[in-house]
Amino acid sequence: MSARARLAAPLVVTAAFAAFPLLVTGFYLEFTTKVMILAIFALSLELLVGATGLVSLGHAAYFGIAAYATLLLSPQYTAANFFWLLPATMVCAAIYALAVGALSLRTKGVYFIMVTLAFAQMAYYVFHDTPLGGGTDGIYLNVKPAVAIAGWTIVDLGNPRTYYYVVFGCLVLVFAFLAILLESRFGRALAGIKSNEQRMRAAGFPTFWYKLAAFTLAGALAGLSGFLVAVKDGFVNPEMLSWHESGAVLLMLILGGMGRLSGAVLGAFAFALLQLFFQWEVVFGNFAQHWQLLLGGTIIASVAFMPQGLIGLPAQLRAWRSRRAARARDA
Amino acid sequence: MDFATFLVQCLNAVQYGLLLFLVASGLTLIFGIMGVINLAHGSFYMIGAYLAFSLAPVFGGAFLPTLAAGLVLAVIFGYLLEWLFISYLYERDHLQQVLMTYGLILVFEELRSILVGNDVHGVPVPGWLSGSIQLGDLMAYPVYRLVISGVCLAVAALLYFVIARTRLGMMVRAGGSNREMVQSLGIDIKFLYRVVFAAGVALAVLAGMIAAPVSSVYPGMGAQVLIVCFVVVVIGGIGSVRGAFLAALLVGIVDTFGKVLFPQVAGITIYLLMAAILLWRPEGLFRQG
């Protein structure tokens, strides 16, 4: 990829996303909005998995907690103020992430995976079993938060096109924020922890606190995506915290490709489109009922044959081609 | 709660704990020795239950032949599965193992739906075990439940013996701690892993098969068991069969009394237990072995 392409690609993509609502309305606009929210969710996990090497299988907890917080902190019949509700929900998610991180980061590897999963299940059961959030039926958001300064409404979140741009703005901000963060001293320390934690500790880095900071930050960003979903759908349910959601977001990461921020975004789109495609009766007829079989097969195949994800596919193909060429030369 | 009730509740707790141990032991073996995180373990439990249901007519409802046939199938199945899907995951990171086995869950569930359908099925308790014992004037306790506990205890003893006392167990322990070293000793580690994985699958299938008459057979039954087993393995210490045994009993007790004493928060009691234990010992109760 030439230097010019490297610069141009993000600009073109950004412009395309910005222009998208001018061309499309209805289902695909809202679909894309939803997928962009998932992309933020996936990016938040990328900070943990891709950048720091911490595989969390309980990331849906922070997503769900913020979604619940959005509804529980909103007044019943009047609109909450967007500008304090958003940070408040992110703080809620971050607090739980801080607590879970403090406990789970004492463990490693397989342990860490299972501990994060178990703590997510705990949060799931809190919403599932207690009347706090309406139990299994979930609760509704009656009035969407107002983006208002001094009582003057700036934008209406109920308008799908407006909301698209709000979500798009968040996605760009999160992407840029993470890109800058990973280039910073902090980000490089995380990368160091990922490749060799002992060396980092020997070099005097308090690795536990670095990891805890990353974990909490990832929780807060997952909280942002939870907030956006809650405002979009106006409905939350305990299943948002289930381990299937945590598994799905991990899947997006590996499908897109780990270790690159754009991989997370690409993975979110690829995952959502695959699901939509496999459930498409026009193509699969009655077999569309068994779409999970196709999805499962795709997951297995992509783990087996595409370990670097979609984003790594070109490099993988190139390596394969040069290997073949080398073999041809030798023969 | 009077004393008699308390005793019966303790019996319930132990009985549930033992069954949990049976499922979790396979999980902890695969974790501890092969270092593979296997989300599909709950599916093996589900497959076991469905095998009990589907094989019963083949053997005219005879319990022991069904069980034997199921176990043979499970070992073959586990062996093939390791060869086809798991064998190249050892060098990869845990994330890929999580996803591979997550994909397997989806595939198993859908295949189950296509092959057997989505109805709930019952598996009869074998006739010669269908009696019950009267516990005071309180309630009857089915003999079959006690038999399940007996089988679980026997498996626990067998596992302990194999791992602690036999040559195979020694290889297994060595393989768990150092892959390269075992290989340099001339042990075929590929074969060893395949056997361990097959044994892990067989344990879960066994649990599913003997639990089927009391639990009945229904879609999605594997997912519930999986998470509880994770908790058991984490508390017990990954790879420790002894730890899994103690942890399963602990979880059985906390779950049983949680339901009775704190019904409002019964869903989270075992997770609170796990959190408390991790605060105390981040690596679980026991080191591997």
Next chain:
Amino acid sequence: MRKYPLLSALAIATVLAAPATPTLAQTGKLKVGFMLPYSGTYAALGNAIENGFRLYVNERGGKLGGREIEYVKVDDESQPAKGADNINTLIKRDNVDVVVGTVHSGVAMAMAKVAKETGTLLVIPNAGAVAVTGPMCATNIFRTSFSNWQPGYAMGVVAAERGHKKVMTITWKYAAGDESVGGFKEGFEKGGGQVIKELTLPFPNVEFQALLTEIAAAKPDAVYTFFAGGGAVKFVKDYAAAGLNKTIPLYGAGFLTDGTLEAQGDSAQGLLTTLHYGDGLTVPKDKSFRAAYAAAYKMQPDVYAVQGYDAAQLLGIGLSAVKGDFSKKPDLYKAMAAAKIDSPRGAFTLGKNHNPVQDIYLRRVEGKENKVIGVAVKARADPGSGCTM
């Protein structure tokens, strides 16, 4: 493509977004969207509902109110978290006129919200969440099944009539269980009984032994329970295995023994349950329905098939009233709300909150059947508290 993965993803999205053709005027086909569980625990129920619906439409030559019917399906996976997205797929991508669904109450809640906001006609063929025809009720939301409150209330009345004074209840800690037990309590306490303890366990936990011991120790006059599917099978078997069925009678909402009898075997014999449908009804419509269903699908219908069948009937009555002109929504809804539905369960009407006003039958398990032995409560409406319409 290779260099711009994001861009290519976007390109795919745009291609998929090719403008969907809006439904042709009022003469073209009417699009019915099934949003039902086709995978997971409730898949069998989803299929039964769809079969029932199609049966009614096929009996009328594939038409309702003169309009040909076309179907679109989406698997809701019984996943509330995806509920809003799934119903949006039907409404906004597939441009369906009517949505029929679903089984799971949590998903139905998500659907009701979207239906209310978009004004899309929603017919619920199972999910019994009280709120959907309570605070969430709307002119465009109808239900052809039941509210969780109804069978519970009916059993409460029966239990009181049978002279029980102190009863314990046991259910999963989730909305359907709470609502069913709430209904039971209301009916039972009105008849002079008292619920001495409400036992719950986390959904979908099926380790009942601890709570059965509680029941055995407390020795109530009877036990009321709400379980469904795999949990129902295991509970009934465990209850019998503990010998409690000999000393403490067990009553349940009908789902305890519906579609589960083959799995429950002997342990379910003689159990009393309440539901709006059962075996051995003397309703003529039921006989013809059962024969037609068995001929079409080579299996016996169940209560879910009936609910699906009635969903189609309700829609048919509305469409006939406006002669197939779907744009006359107010008239359509008025006709549907006033409909008298000739159901296999016996004719029923809809209450103010669009929930069936129906007889709830008392049934006894005999062999593989839930034999109707009487009417527990007649023409009972759901209270629909919180519904302002």
